[in-house]
Structure formats: structure tokens, C-alpha cells
Amino acid sequence: MMMNRLICACVCGLASLFVAVKVASRHVRAADAPVTYAHQIAPILYKDCTTCHHPGGAGPFSLMAYADARRWGPQVLRVTQSRYMPPWLPEPGYGDFADNRRLSDSDLDLIRQWVSTGMAQGDLADAPAPPHYNATWELGTPDLVLKTARPYTLAASGTDVFRNFVLPYPLKQTHYIRAVEIRPGMPQIVHHANLLIDRTASFRRAHPNDWQDGVAGMELQVDAGSMFDPDSHFLFWKPDTPVLMEPEGMPWRLDPGNDLILNMHFKPSGKPETMQAEVGLYFTDRPPEKQPMLLQLEDDEALDIPAGARDFVVQDEMKLPVDVDVLGVYPHAHYLGKDLQGYAILPTGEKKWLIWIRNWDIDRQSVYRYRKPVFLPKKTVLHMRYTYDNSSTNIHNPNDPPVRVRAGNRSVDEMGHLWLQVLPVNQRLGGLDPRILLEQEWMQNKLRKNPKDTIALFNLAGAYMGEGDYQKAAATYQRELAVDSGDTRTLTALGVAYEKAGDSQQAVEAYQKAISLDSGSMDAQFDLGRLELNHDNVARAEEQFRAILRQTPDDASAHSGLGLALLKEQEPEAAQAEFDKALKLNPQDATGLDGSAQLAIASGNPAHAVDLLEDAVKQDGKDAEMREHLAMAYVQTNRFGDAATQLRAATTITPDDPMAHALLSQVLTTTGQLQDAILEQQKALQLNSNDADGWNNLGVLDAREGKTAEAREAFEHALRLEPNHAQARANLARLQASAGKF
Amino acid sequence: MGETMRQLCTIAMLLLGWVVAGQAQRYGVNLNGAPVTELVLPGKRVLVLFFAASDCPISNRYLPEMERLQHEFANRGAQFREVYPNPGDTTSVVRQHSTETGDATDIVIDREQSLVEMAHVTVTPEAAVFVRDGSGLHEVYRGRIDDRYLDLGSERPRAFHHDLENAIGAALGNKPVPQPGGPSVGCAIVTRQP
Numbered sequence: 009m010m011m012n013r014l015i016c017a018c019v020c021g022l023a024s025l026f027v028a029v030k031v032a033s034r035h036v037r038a039a040d041a042p043v044t045y046a047h048q049i050a051p052i053l054y055k056d057c058t059t060c061h062h063p064g065g066a067g068p069f070s071l072m073a074y075a076d077a078r079r080w081g082p083q084v085l086r087v088t089q090s091r092y093m094p095p096w097l098p099e100p101g102y103g104d105f106a107d108n109r110r111l112s113d114s115d116l117d118l119i120r121q122w123v124s125t126g127m128a129q130g131d132l133a134d135a136p137a138p139p140h141y142n143a144t145w146e147l148g149t150p151d152l153v154l155k156t157a158r159p160y161t162l163a164a165s166g167t168d169v170f171r172n173f174v175l176p177y178p179l180k181q182t183h184y185i186r187a188v189e190i191r192p193g194m195p196q197i198v199h200h201a202n203l204l205i206d207r208t209a210s211f212r213r214a215h216p217n218d219w220q221d222g223v224a225g226m227e228l229q230v231d232a233g234s235m236f237d238p239d240s241h242f243l244f245w246k247p248d249t250p251v252l253m254e255p256e257g258m259p260w261r262l263d264p265g266n267d268l269i270l271n272m273h274f275k276p277s278g279k280p281e282t283m284q285a286e287v288g289l290y291f292t293d294r295p296p297e298k299q300p301m302l303l304q305l306e307d308d309e310a311l312d313i314p315a316g317a318r319d320f321v322v323q324d325e326m327k328l329p330v331d332v333d334v335l336g337v338y339p340h341a342h343y344l345g346k347d348l349q350g351y352a353i354l355p356t357g358e359k360k361w362l363i364w365i366r367n368w369d370i371d372r373q374s375v376y377r378y379r380k381p382v383f384l385p386k387k388t389v390l391h392m393r394y395t396y397d398n399s400s401t402n403i404h405n406p407n408d409p410p411v412r413v414r415a416g417n418r419s420v421d422e423m424g425h426l427w428l429q430v431l432p433v434n435q436r437l438g439g440l441d442p443r444i445l446l447e448q449e450w451m452q453n454k455l456r457k458n459p460k461d462t463i464a465l466f467n468l469a470g471a472y473m474g475e476g477d478y479q480k481a482a483a484t485y486q487r488e489l490a491v492d493s494g495d496t497r498t499l500t501a502l503g504v505a506y507e508k509a510g511d512s513q514q515a516v517e518a519y520q521k522a523i524s525l526d527s528g529s530m531d532a533q534f535d536l537g538r539l540e541l542n543h544d545n546v547a548r549a550e551e552q553f554r555a556i557l558r559q560t561p562d563d564a565s566a567h568s569g570l571g572l573a574l575l576k577e578q579e580p581e582a583a584q585a586e587f588d589k590a591l592k593l594n595p596q597d598a599t600g601l602d603g604s605a606q607l608a609i610a611s612g613n614p615a616h617a618v619d620l621l622e623d624a625v626k627q628d629g630k631d632a633e634m635r636e637h638l639a640m641a642y643v644q645t646n647r648f649g650d651a652a653t654q655l656r657a658a659t660t661i662t663p664d665d666p667m668a669h670a671l672l673s674q675v676l677t678t679t680g681q682l683q684d685a686i687l688e689q690q691k692a693l694q695l696n697s698n699d700a701d702g703w704n705n706l707g708v709l710d711a712r713e714g715k716t717a718e719a720r721e722a723f724e725h726a727l728r729l730e731p732n733h734a735q736a737r738a739n740l741a742r743l744q745a746s747a748g749k750f
Numbered sequence: 751m752g753e754t755m756r757q758l759c760t761i762a763m764l765l766l767g768w769v770v771a772g773q774a775q776r777y778g779v780n781l782n783g784a785p786v787t788e789l790v791l792p793g794k795r796v797l798v799l800f801f802a803a804s805d806c807p808i809s810n811r812y813l814p815e816m817e818r819l820q821h822e823f824a825n826r827g828a829q830f831r832e833v834y835p836n837p838g839d840t841t842s843v844v845r846q847h848s849t850e851t852g853d854a855t856d857i858v859i860d861r862e863q864s865l866v867e868m869a870h871v872t873v874t875p876e877a878a879v880f881v882r883d884g885s886g887l888h889e890v891y892r893g894r895i896d897d898r899y900l901d902l903g904s905e906r907p908r909a910f911h912h913d914l915e916n917a918i919g920a921a922l923g924n925k926p927v928p929q930p931g932g933p934s935v936g937c938a939i940v941t942r943q944p
Contacts, residue, residue: 068807079805079838082938083902092903164851165814167908278810279851343907371905403900406907419907 043122044130045074052115053077054139056094057084059248062141066195066247072138078127085123088116095246095372102364103337105376107249145189146251150288152179154268157220159284162197162274167406168371169276170226170419174212174219175268175287180595182627184259186292188252190245192272193283199273199371203243203287205260206230206267226342227417228271232467234501234531236474238301238443242336242429244375255335257297258431262289264594275371295629298431300335301443303450305350305392305426308415309458313344313398313422315410320396322424326453328388329445332430333381337363339394340425343370343404344413347395350426355387362390362428370404381431392426440475447471460491466498469505478509496522500532507539515539530556530563537569541576549573564590568599580607596627602637614644625654632658636671643675651675659688666695670702673709682713700730704739711743719743778833778860781845786858794829795882796921798914799865800855800895801833803874804847806937812875812895813851820855823918835860836874836940863942876934877914881921891917893930901935 043049053061053071061067061076070076077084087093094109122128154175162169192198206212210231212219241260243252254260262268270285305324313320339348350362363376384390398410406420407413413422432442451468454461469484485502489495503518516539522532537552553570556563571586584607590600601624605617621638628634635658642651655672662668673688689706693699707722720743726736777786790797800816802809820830832855834844841859848857860866869878869892879891896909913930920927 069805079940080937087902090901090903165811276811276814277807278813369903403904403906408910 042125042128043118044128045077045122046130046132046135048118049077049122050074050135050138052111052118054136056109056111056115058139058141062139064143065141066198068196074129074132078129081123081127085119088119094248095374097365097367097369097372097374098376099364099366102361103376103382104379106379107377109248145191145288147187147189147288147290150189151291152183152289154178154287154289156222156270156285159193159282160222161280161282162194162276164279165276168199168419169224169274171222171224171272171274172211172228173222173270173272173285174206174215175270176209176212177262177264177266177268179262180264180593182261182263182596183289183291184261184293184295185289186254186259187290188243189250189288189290190243190252190270191250191286191288192245193285194281195247197274197277197281197283198245198247199275200247200373201245201273201285202271203245204228204230204269204271205240205243205262206269207237207263207265208233209265209267211269212267222272225417226273226419226421227423228269230269234470234497234504236441236444236447236470238447239296239299240302240429241300242302242338242375242377242427244338246374255298257294258300259292259294259296261296264596299441299443300429300431301446303390303428303430303446305390305428306424307392307457308424311396311413311415311422311424313396313413315407315412316399318397318399318401319346320398322392322394322396324392324426324453324457326390326449328384328386328390329449330432330442331386331434332384332446333433334362334378334384334428334430335381336375336377336429338375338425338427339363339365339368340373340423340427341368341370341394341396342419342422343406344396344398344402344422345370345394345424346397346402348426349391349393350428351391351393352382352384353389353391355385360384383433384430390428392424394424394426396422396424444471444474447474462488462491462495462498465491466501469501473501473505473508478505481505482509482514494525496526496529496532499525500529500535503532503535503539507535512539512543528559530560530566534563534565534569537566537573541569541573544576546573546576550577562593564594564597565599567593568597568603571603572599575603575606580610583607596624598624598628598631598634602634605637605641609641609644614641617641618645618647629657630661632661632665632668635661636668639671639675643678648675648679652679659691664695666692666699666702669695670699670705673705677709682709685709686713698729700726700733700736703729704733704736707736707739707743711739716743776862777865778858778862779841780859781841781848781857783841789831790829790880790882790887794827796823796828796918797880797882797887798823798828798830798918799833799869799871799878799880800830801835801866801869801871801874801876801878801939803834803836803937803939804839804843805836806874808899808936809874810851813853815895816855817853819915819918822915823922826922828918828922829856831856831858833858833860833865835863835866835871837942838940863939866939871934871939873934873936873938875936879914879917879921879927890921890927891929894932894934897932899935900932904935 057071061069061071063070069080071080088111094111096109098105100110156173156175188203190201190203192201208231211228215223239261241254268287270287305326307322307324310322337350339350341348345368348365348368352360352362354360398405398413400408400410415422435442448468448471451464451471454464465484465488469481472481472484482502482505485498485505488498499518499522503515506515506518516536519532519536522529533552533556537549540549540552550570550573553566553573556566567586568590571583571590574583574586583603587600587604590597601620605620608614608617608620618641621634621641624634625638635654639651639654642654652672652675655668655675658668659672669688669692673685673692676685676688686706686709689702689709693702693706703722703726707719707726710719710722720740723736723740726733777789779785824830834857839859844857844859858865869889871878871892875895876893877895878889880887880889893913895914897911898906898909911931917927
């Protein structure tokens with residue numbers, strides 16, 4: 009420990025020395041020596057300006073050479089002194105951000121002196137080597153390049169343009185993304201871009217005729233689907249950051265059927281510009297080890313700004329239910345935003361600033377990532393306080409004379425959002441994803457502002473589902489249906505909640521109501537088919553899956569569901585044909601892989617079953633049931649160690665599942681690890697004490713370990729549960745006959 | 751109030767009153783390199799000079815607006831000239847730029863910056879309006895095109911006051927010419943080295 013601290017101190021010392029020398033070399037000059045381009049100005053430009061201002065870069069002109077700097081010297085002076093450039097809105101001292109682009113006062117002074125004394129060149133041999141900028145992909149050839157469907161031509165003039173381009177993810181496998189590079193095609197006309205993940209392709213479906221040309225709009229909402237899936241990242245492009253690298257262990261995910269949506273802000277250049285954006289994706293095989301989520305503070309309901317109001321305040325606050333590290337922040341408003349504050353009040357009462365922008369400018373908006381994560385303990389209250397200026401003195405006001413402005417997606421509407429990317433830390437929640445608690449708090453906060461917010465109700469119910477509180481989830485879905493009784497997706501989700509709560513009858517009614525309201529409600533039909541299958545109503549299940557396939561023949565899940573129904577109907581060949589169709593449409597279809605594996609085992613080919621199930625587990629390592637099936641396939645191929653590994657993983661994922669513990673106990677028995685086997689069997693019986701077979705098995709294990717009294721008690725327990733349990737009776741008799749030797 | 755405004759406008763006109771000999775003078779060259787000796791064609795009463803730079807982003811953003819104004823006023827007696835005064839804007843550079851932008855305005859390469867001197871402009875984009883007066887030209891307006899840009903980095907979503915448009919309309923209507931409501935914002939004109 010001491011050694012580490014010593015090394016750390018030395019390294020810090022070296023770093024300080026290096027910085028001191030570097031700074032000195034730039035600034036040391038005779039008192040009367042002029043500031044020159046070579047000595048003082050080129051280093052500033054190369055550090056803070058040329059990332060955009062290079063040939064082909066996003067800046068409107070280059071600042072790479074002395075002639076450039078001289079040509080633009082007066083403008084450089086003006087825009088740096090006013091701090092318009094480099095673009096950096098956060099107030100210093102109110103959040104410690106990575107890639108801080110704010111120029112130091114000493115740099116500003118050097119620029120001022122250089123321009124006022126005639127912009128001397130100096131000896132170019134003393135200038136640093138100019139940086140090199142790639143004209144191609146920064147990280148090399150991406151694993152996948154997505155391109156907008158058609159080129160887009162921006163008109164020569166007019167107001168700024170906000171447009172959304174859909175990039176369907178074409179692959180049939182899930183991939184994790186460690187980095188993305190956004191190439192807007194014509195960076196000079198793009199102010200910024202946001203890349204959103206549309207898990208359900210909802211935006212494309214909502215714009216079937218124009219998504220290929222881009223859809224106008226400053227903001228957009230996408231349907232996140234019915235699953236609680238809060239993994240979310242800031243994927244934000246601005247001119248100086250073409251590549252977004254995720255921190256180690258935090259890749260993001262793309263599934264088959266997902267879309268990416270590029271939300272772009274253009275500024276007309278004076279001539280028509282045609283561009284076609286590209287997104288380069290870099291994959292990693294390693295699934296995320298850390299899963300952040302985005303939280304949003306807002307009060308759009310309160311955004312109703314009278315014409316002429318100069319200091320209209322909108323606030324929101326939210327108490328954290330868990331400890332978090334804040335990784336980044338994205339303040340967002342439209343043209344009337346003036347003063348944007350984000351801060352936290354810790355449980356101690358201490359105020360910790362997250363960001364303060366005193367002079368908001370939508371043209372220079374950005375995501376800001378903290379140099380080090382900002383730790384906020386549980387019970388911290390997050391605050392947003394935005395001030396708007398809807399008077400004619402606000403030069404950004406799009407209306408003359410000012411008019412009443414409310415929340416909305418158009419640029420003449422207003423918005424007030426503070427997004428935070430947080431990573432839950434220090435969690436001991438017994439396997440519960442802490443993001444569920446964050447989601448619940450967030451949605452409850454929204455509902456306090458608008459009790460009839462159907463999206464918040466739906467998301468809150470989804471979070472209860474994630475927590476396993478199905479009764480509460482069903483009640484919340486019902487609450488949403490009281491606002492909008494015709495929402496078939498909510499009815500379907502309600503059916504799932506009832507089903508999970510053990511109320512099959514109510515579940516069937518909910519699914520049937522959804523189907524009656526919309527015969528194209530595939531999810532309801534699928535869930536009804538699955539429920540029928542689980543209750544061995546095989547013919548009715550088959551009917552549902554076939555009904556889906558009549559409407560959407562390429563639905564992989566319906567094919568594999570039908571396969572399972574046929575398997576239960578003892579039609580293995582027809583079942584295999586359906587599994588094959590499912591896997592052809594989606595090679596990762598879990599049911600298709602699992603069903604094919606069952607057939608492979610039945611036909612005496614467990615090795616093939618292992619291949620199929622290993623693939624399934626690789627795609628979704630959190631599916632405990634799939635791991636159990638893989639373990640059973642390993643057992644069939646005498647790979648008991650691998651089977652135990654899978655079952656241990658399954659018990660970690662679902663520690664309350666008695667079956668996983670019981671299976672693990674049996675595998676450990678086979679490998680001779682009797683004490684561990686006893687422990688696992690005991691865990692299984694703690695979770696399900698009515699399992700006569702389990703008590704019998706525990707008795708056998710106790711007897712083999714010489715624990716005669718415990719064995720007798722276990723057999724007798726089994727017989728109390730099932731007096732006719734033949735094996736327990738035989739084992740008890742054998743124990744008595746052998747006088748304790750089993 | 752109206753009387754006060756009229757007085758102010760008159761004073762501004764007097765201050766800007768700049769008489770230029772209209773004959774036998776050279777005003778730079780056109781895109782073919784031929785000298786421009788006649789700034790205002792016969793039949794035109796008002797001359798509008800739009801000072802531009804091919805590498806200035808704000809100047810370029812105003813090209814469509816200048817095209818609109820030309821379309822509006824050309825048949826009403828206004829002559830439009832787009833003037834490129836910077837040393838780097840040679841005929842070949844501006845020709846290329848004009849091709850890219852589809853710019854159809856009469857272009858003058860102000861090699862000697864004589865038009866800069868005549869109009870007293872300092873930045874691009876900036877406009878000057880002259881009224882023919884006998885054999886000379888009186889400058890009646892010099893300044894911004896509109897109020898979209900208030901400073902570098904200080905930009906309205908759209909312009910609310912179209913200063914130049916109002917000035918040209920007034921000049922053509924023989925009315926007092928309103929003066930710009932704010933400074934010209936853009937890129938400094940590069941001084942020609944002797």
C-alpha cells in the first residue's frame with residue numbers, strides 16, 4: 009500500500025513538472041518580445057481550434073497554417089474574447105468536465121497581444137508540428153457501416169433545419185457496440201446530432217412513407233417497448249468529437265429489429281448542400297459489465313411562458329433511491345432558454361453543482377462528460393432550475409413580437425430537460441436491478457406532475473414487473489387503462505402481469521380484449537398462444553400462432569411458438585420444420601434454439617443440442633432456464649463439470665428458483681461432491697419444502713455421508729408429504745435394514 | 751415622432767452624401783477579367799453593392815437573400831453588383847465559387863479595393879446603396895442586410911428587420927432612406943498590401 013502511494017506521488021510530481029516545463033516554453037519570452045504565431049499562437053490553435061478548423065473539418069475555414077491564422081486573426085480575436093469560440097457553455101467551477109474547451113485567460117491575453125501587434129509569424133521552425141486529421145474513419149474500418157437511405161439536400165437559405173433519419177439495423181444477431189463514429193456527410197452544415205436507439209422501430213412504422221427521406225422535427229419520441237430495458241447512453245455528435253468511445257465495460261447493445269435514428273440540426277450555408285450521413289459501428293464480444301441509465305428532470309407541463317416574460321422559471325427535483333455515479337449531463341432547451349442550472353442537494357444538506365450555463369445557446373449545445381464520476385449517495389435530491397426569456401430582448405426568440413410559448417417538439421415550441429447518465433453503485437439489493445428503483449422514482453416523479461401521464465404509468469408498471477411485484481404492476485396498468493381504455497399494448501402488458509401473478513383467467517381476458525380491439529395485435533395473440541401452451545391447451549395455442557403467421561409469415565417467434573405446440577402434439581418433424589423457419593429468420597431465436605436442442609437430444613444427438621444451447625446462452629447469458637437446459641445437455645454428453653458451471657450461474661441469476669438448486673445438487677452428486685450437493689438440496693427445499701422427491705434425494709445424500717439420523721428424518725418428511733412415495737419408503741427400509749450403512 | 755425620424759434620415763443622408771464621378775473610372779474586373787467601367791447601366795437609378803467573400807460563412811449565407819432582393823428590385827430600377835474585395839478572391843476563385851453557389855448576380859472583383867474605398871465598408875457581408883445624381887452617385891445607405899446577426903456568435907433564428915430591403919425601397923421611391931439599425935457583422939475585409 010505504501011509502495012503504491014509512493015509511486016503515485018512520484019508520477020504526480022513528474023506530471024506537474026512536465027506541465028510546468030511545457031507551459032513555460034510557451035510563455036517565456038523577453039518582456040518586449042512580440043507574441044508570434046510560431047511560439048505562442050500555433051499551440052493554442054492546434055490545441056483548441058483545429059479539431060474543427062482544418063481542411064474538410066466542420067469549421068467553415070482552416071486555421072492550420074500561419075496564412076490562415078493571419079487571414080482570420082481579427083475574427084479569432086473577437087470570437088475568443090467574447091468566448092463564443094471555442095464552443096463551451098458550462099460556467100467554470102460548476103462541474104469538472106472532460107474535454108473542457110474553455111480557453112485560459114492567459115491564452116486570451118496572448119491572442120489579444122498577437123493581433124494588436126500585427127500578427128507576427130516568428131520562426132516557423134519553432135512552431136509545433138501541426139496535428140494530423142484523418143479523412144477516413146478515425147478508428148479504422150468499422151465492423152458495420154449504416155447509411156441514410158437517400159441523400160438529403162438542405163436548402164440554401166432559411167431557418168435552421170432539424171431532421172430525423174432512420175438507420176435500420178440490418179443484422180440478425182445482437183451486437184455490443186464499444187464505439188461509434190458519426191460522419192454527417194457535410195460536417196460544415198451540421199451543428200450537432202443525436203443518435204437514438206429505437207428498440208421497436210416505432211418511428212419508422214409511424215412514418216412509413218417518408219422515413220427514407222428524413223422526418224422534420226427537433227425532438228422525437230420512440231417506443232421503448234414493453235420490456236424494462238433502461239440501458240442508455242449519450243450518443244451525441246458535435247463537430248470536434250466524431251468518435252464516441254464507451255468506457256471500458258459499458259458497451260451498448262443493438263438487437264435485430266432495432267433502428268438507429270440520427271436526429272440532426274443543420275444550418276443552411278447559402279447554397280444547396282447534399283449530404284448522406286453514415287454511422288460506423290465498432291463491435292465488442294464482451295457484454296456490458298456495468299449498465300448505466302439516463303434520468304431526466306423536466307416539467308413540460310409547467311412550460312407555458314407568457315409573451316414578454318423575461319425570467320420565467322421551470323424547476324424539477326427528484327430524490328435518488330440508490331447511490332449513483334453521475335457520468336455525464338445533457339442540458340437541453342430551445343431558443344428561449346437563458347440560464348440552465350443542474351445541482352444536487354446531498355443528504356448532509358451540501359449543495360453540489362452538476363452544471364451551470366448562464367447564457368444558453370442551442371447552437372452550441374452538447375453532452376458534457378465528467379472528468380471523474382460524480383458520486384451522489386442515496387437520498388440526494390437532484391434539481392433542475394431553468395430560466396427562460398420570452399421577451400424581444402432575447403435575440404434567440406424566434407417570434408417577433410413574442411407570443412405565448414408552450415412545450416413542444418417544434419423549434420418555435422420550448423423544452424426544458426436535464427438528462428443525467430447515472431451508474432448505480434454500492435448495491436446490495438438481493439439481485440434486484442437498482443435501475444428499477446431509479447425508474448420507479450423517476451416515473452412517480454412524473455406522475456406527481458401529471459397523474460394522467462400514460463407513458464409514465466406504463467413505464468412505472470414495467471418497473472414493477474421488473475421488480476416482480478405483479479399485483480402492483482397490474483394495478484398500475486389498470487390505472488393507465490382508466491385514462492386510455494383502448495390501448496391494446498397496455499392490455500397485453502396487463503395480461504402478462506396477471507399471468508405472472510398466477511391469474512390465468514384474467515390474463516386470457518386481457519389478451520382477448522386486446523385482440524378484439526385490434527385483430528392485428530400480434531403481441532396479444534402471441535402471449536395468448538404462449539399461455540395456452542403453458543397450460544397444455546395445445547390446440548388453442550397452435551391456433552393463435554397460426555393466426556399470427558397468416559398475418560406476418562416472417563414472425564420468427566410465432567414459428568418457434570408453433571414448433572413448441574407441435575412438439576407437444578408429438579409431431580417432431582413438423583415441429584423441427586417450424587424451428588428451422590424461426591432460426592432462418594432469426595438465428596438467435598431462443599425458443600427455436602431450445603426446441604431444436606430438445607429434438608436433438610431426443611434423436612440421440614446431444615452434442616448438437618450442446619452447440620445450439622451454447623449459442624443461445626451466448627446471446628443471453630441471463631436466461632437461467634436456458635442455462636439449465638444447457639446443463640442437461642452437458643449431462644447427456646457426460647460433461648458434468650460444465651453442467652455444474654451452468655447450474656451455478658443459473659442459481660446466481662435466479663437464486664430463488666428451487667429447480668436450479670435441485671438440478672445442481674444432482675450434478676454435484678454425480679461428480680462426488682456430496683457435501684455441496686447436500687447444501688444445494690437443502691437450499692432447494694428451503695425454497696420449496698413441499699417437494700417429496702427433494703426430501704427423498706436429501707435423505708439419500710445424508711445416508712451416503714453417514715448422517716443416519718438426518719437421512720431418516722428426510723425420508724420420513726417425504727413420506728409425510730406423500731405417504732405412498734415408493735422410493736422414500738424403500739430407502740427408509742434400506743436405511744433401517746443396513747443399520748445406518750447405505 | 752415621424753418628423754423626428756425624417757430629420758434624422760436627412761442628416762444621415764447628408765453625412766453619407768458621397769459624390770463619385772461616374773464616368774471613365776475603373777471599378778475592378780468582371781469574372782472574365784475585363785475591366786468594369788460602368789457601374790450603373792442606363793435606365794437604372796439605384797446601385798446596390800453587396801460586399802462578399804468566398805470564404806466567409808456569414809457572407810455566403812446571405813447570397814440567397816441578395817438573390818431575393820435582386821429579384822424583387824431589379825425590374826424597378828435597381829442595379830445589383832456583388833463585390834469581392836479580398837486579395838484571395840481572384841477571378842478563378844470567385845468563378846469557382848459562383849459556379850458552386852449558382853450565383854447569377856453581376857460580380858465585380860475589386861482588385862484595387864476602389865469600391866471598398868468608395869463605399870467605406872469594412873466587413874463582408876455589407877451593403878451600400880447609391881442613388882444616381884446627374885453624372886455622379888450619392889451613397890444613401892451603408893451597412894447590414896438585416897438583423898439576423900447581431901454579433902459574431904449572436905444570431906437570431908431568423909431576421910426580423912430587413913434594413914437593406916427597406917433602404918432600397920425607399921431609395922427607389924424617392925423617400926428618406928432609413929439607416930441600419932445595428933452594425934454589420936461578418937468577416938473583416940482583408941486590407942490589400944501595398
